[in-house]
Amino acid sequence: MTELEKGPLGRRRGRGARERILSASQQLFRDQGINRTGMDQLCAAAQVSKRTAYQHFTSKDELVAEYLRRFDPDVMPGVFDRTDLTPRERLLAAFEMPASTPLCPYIAAAVELHDPQHPASQYARDYKTAIAARLTETAREAGATNPEQLGEQLALLIDGASARTRVLNSDSFPTAAAIAAVLIDNAIPAPSPRQPGDDRGTTGSAPVPVGGQ
Numbered sequence: 001m002t003e004l005e006k007g008p009l010g011r012r013r014g015r016g017a018r019e020r021i022l023s024a025s026q027q028l029f030r031d032q033g034i035n036r037t038g039m040d041q042l043c044a045a046a047q048v049s050k051r052t053a054y055q056h057f058t059s060k061d062e063l064v065a066e067y068l069r070r071f072d073p074d075v076m077p078g079v080f081d082r083t084d085l086t087p088r089e090r091l092l093a094a095f096e097m098p099a100s101t102p103l104c105p106y107i108a109a110a111v112e113l114h115d116p117q118h119p120a121s122q123y124a125r126d127y128k129t130a131i132a133a134r135l136t137e138t139a140r141e142a143g144a145t146n147p148e149q150l151g152e153q154l155a156l157l158i159d160g161a162s163a164r165t166r167v168l169n170s171d172s173f174p175t176a177a178a179i180a181a182v183l184i185d186n187a188i189p190a191p192s193p194r195q196p197g198d199d200r201g202t203t204g205s206a207p208v209p210v211g212g213q
Contacts, residue, residue: 020046025067065119087142095177103166144187
């Protein structure tokens, strides 16, 4: 039988309390910030008691870290796992952000918390490292001369576009995508042009001079 608990509004709720808490955190943390959102407000929005909230999350710090994990647990699979795109196209697809995209939640959390040891700050670092790693892996597939450098350059460009979009309230990703295209093309050697006679010897061996002449 499903266990029920009585929420702050007197409504009986089932085991979906954890999902409601996370859903409320995603809305409140992004709309008004982590520090400005108290557990009382969050519990009211999720319609759970504080006792229930702390049964699912031992602290607000743990909840904030889980809130970040839920955004993109597989690190942009809609970009990097696409088999219909070439590696170069996947690198550029990482910049196809909707104009309404707010400041990256990982950057926002790290800036707001001011604590590099906070679980959410640690997770934000892990996520940013994972993004750079996936960009580097894709750059290597694309044939980049220095895939690690290109991966870091593109990761920095994505973060910069996200922050600039938020500050200016204007989409910066199209400009970032244009810069990315230049970086990518400069990092990937162009194929050598075919020279006349490149396919010599493919249909047979060249004649051997008589007497070694």
